[in-house]
Amino acid sequence: MAEIAHAPITLTAFDWVPPFARGQVRDLRVRWALEEVGQDYAVRYHARGQQKQADHLALQPFGQLPTYEEGDLVLFESGAIVWHVAERFPGLLPDDPGGRARALAWLLAALNTVEPPIMDYAITTMFEAAEPWSKQRRPLVEARIRLRLEAAAGRLGDGEWFAGPSFTAGDLMMVAVLRLLDGTALLGSFPTLAAYVARGTARPAFTRALAAHMAGFTGEPPAGRKSPPKTPTQQGE
Template identity: 45%
Template sequence: MKDSNLTVTAYDWVPHFAQGHVRDLRVRWALEEAGFSYNVEVMPQGTQKKPPHLKRQPFGQIPTLEIDGRSMFESGAIVWRIAEASSALLPGDGAARDQVLSWVFAGLNTIEPPIAMLATLELFVTDKDAAARLRPEIAAMVAGVLNRFVAALADAPHIVGDFSVADIVLTTVLRDVPADLLNERPSLHAYVERHTSRPAFKTALAGQMKPFVENAAKYEDAT
């Protein structure tokens, strides 16, 4: 993959609440950590739901990754694919590799679902009163998985041995936890800070944000 022609898809603009949180971020981050050079195809808002893009991304989302002209999708799948090609993201030892794989899925299929549910209630549901009534129950579910994560991390800097793709997935999931739930868990807050202070993360974030700033006038005048 190192010497392949790689292209990530990203948006030219998203609403403010999503800026810095779109899922091309973790793909850019993984590519930066791996030291793989890549192109970015910046897609105008709306084109993600049109047939040409649906052909490579059936749900009309970004990111996709093109590898020498063939395409794959889902940020989790893509970062795992990148990790398979880079010793910077995946340990060589089989047992450690299995733990990293386990944590990649735990991040996306155990930790993220209640966090995403909380975000759905706050951002996407129109019955705001019913959503507000459910928030405490869903926040308690988020707290439950966060407490399990904190216990598993203990005082380690990374979730499995050295830095790995599992930390990329977990950090991008955990930085979307509401501040009240994050800040009352100092080791969780420190875990996120430790990883978002990495140069590769900062480069990835700046890359995602650049077109949003350039296109702000175009989209924000219209709203």
């Protein structure tokens, strides 16, 4: 239930990212899942750039984080890792096969249907904000997100969680993805979804995971690093 030096499970995480990205790097999703199921874990921290070196590429072919090691098992992709944790340890899935399949559907919906337009928004408003096409693209990108949020809000209705009466790995991933929009007018215009995100992030396991994630940023920025791009909030969202 905590990040400790020696544990049967080891994750990788960055020791430094710009302030706007802290609280959003994807090791947080894995930490959250492990906190929900009560498993300790160790973290191997990487400086920026180290994720492209051969020893890490052997674990993660795309040179990204997080990774997960447990005995002989090496996993990459935060969705696959969270799903593995949910299947391996009780606490994130119901017992019935139908309920488990529904949880998987929401986990995949979060990553495959909801997150892509939200990442596009992050690219447009932050990483490529200075590019001449970004301003023009923004209304289109926002409209695509709104379509997804409308559909999700319609399905959630006045329910508490997406895949059934209890919190599941599917909700963990939906909350993790939707909170990328925390503080924006986009999420704010869907009060039931904003409340859903608040419900998910109020869970003690999330609070512990976020605290450990934030405490891990003890490294230095890479040499020659320019000042970070502005957050959506700073840009008037």
